[in-house]
Amino acid sequence: MKLLTCPVNGTRPVSEFVYGGEVRPMPDPAGCTDVEWADYVFNRSGIPGVKIEWWYHSASGTWFHAERDVATDRVLRTWMPGEAPVAYTK
């Protein structure tokens, strides 16, 4: 990956972006056990595969989602949180 498509600003060099980690559901901090909370805070799905991630376009301050294969570094699509994913063009 050398280019990434920001859903707002279009295709830009990857050096303009910051990686924000995998999108993960947060357990209810008031209701879950300490061990469940620790699992959320520390543990990761470290295996290769297609993952949905947070990315940040630092020039414009835009956080968005990308679906990326973390073994091949191919981005499948990017979209704004809450919006429908669009097919990735580049």
Add this chain to the structure above:
Amino acid sequence: MPYQLLRFALSSKHPEARMFREPARLADTYDAVIIGAGGHGLAAAYYLARDHGMTRVAVLERGYIGGGNTGRNTTIIRSNYLTPEGVAFYDESVRLWQDLAQDFDLNLFYATRGHFTLAHTDASVRTMRWRAEVNKHLGVNSELVGPEAVKEACPQIDLSCGGHAPILGALYHAPGSIARHDAVAWGYGRGADQRGVEIHQRTEVTGIDVQGGKVRGVQTSKGYISTPRVLSAVAGFTPRVTHMVGLRTPIYIHPLQAMVTEPQKPWLDPILVSGSLHVYVSQSARGELVMGASLDPYELHATRSTLDFVEGLAAHMLDMFPFLSNARINRQWAGMADMTPDFAPIMGTTPVEGFYLDSGWGTWGFKATPVCGKTMAHTVATGRNHDLIQSFNLSRFERYELTGEKGAASVGH
């Protein structure tokens, strides 16, 4: 061509015995299986055989001996870490390094060069002073020095770093060393092999058989083997192996890159590290400048290298050494670093009986190869965590008992 060589060209006999045997096939059962023939796995096999008399042991390697991070690292060895448990552990490793070459009868090119961590801001001078005091308190040879000491050890350096990052001081660690990484893997491999351990290259573990919470065997690309003990020493492949036994861990994989110049006359004696410039550099016995920087910025399970990395690192090298502008880069490469949130390893027993981890070594595990082998061999042989690794257990995360090592590894080495 010397006559001797010609003689061997004509004869079918190899001049020297091979470093290791190539066992024809896997046995049906072993007392222990070690996944990964990097330095860590081979060291564990060596100490299992030497110190614990366990020789019905197989080391399984999907590629070739030392082809993982062991053969890709920049070989810096130091012990100026920050926590008492970290210092005790790395200090023991530095001690073990001292007589390894004798033990193996193999030249490891272990060279004590002295290690400077450069400070370019008042804030980092303060951090260095703090680290020096903590280190001294823990008995580590470590001190804060001024820029003149850096200049004396390395007259070629531009102390102003191009005018924008002047060197104000440094943390100096006299025992800082480098060694020949391949020889470490070969030495441990040969030592284990001679004691009866089998090393199977091109043999991948594809599954681990767990029944009733206990390890029963492993599935490999060359068939099933039964064993009650499995040690995973697979660095960047750790999440794939823990996935096989259904364990969740905090380990995440980012590439770490490095590069070398063409060989030059010896001019750089010490090892220099700059966190602000994201550079570390030493000169190998072969004359190459061996250079590295920070981790790649996002998860990737691949060993591709990038031009960005070379450009960025070269620019920072030129800040320190403008005269290198004509030097040429000979090679670049990457390894997959198994990172943890607290920059400390994950070692020892796990909730799966008979499954042991030597992992989370990220960007700094080469220096720990001997002590990892020694402590993991003890742990596998006795089923109990060695004292030196108690605080590195996987269970520390669910107890929120992280170690405080993060400050000691600003750039990866």
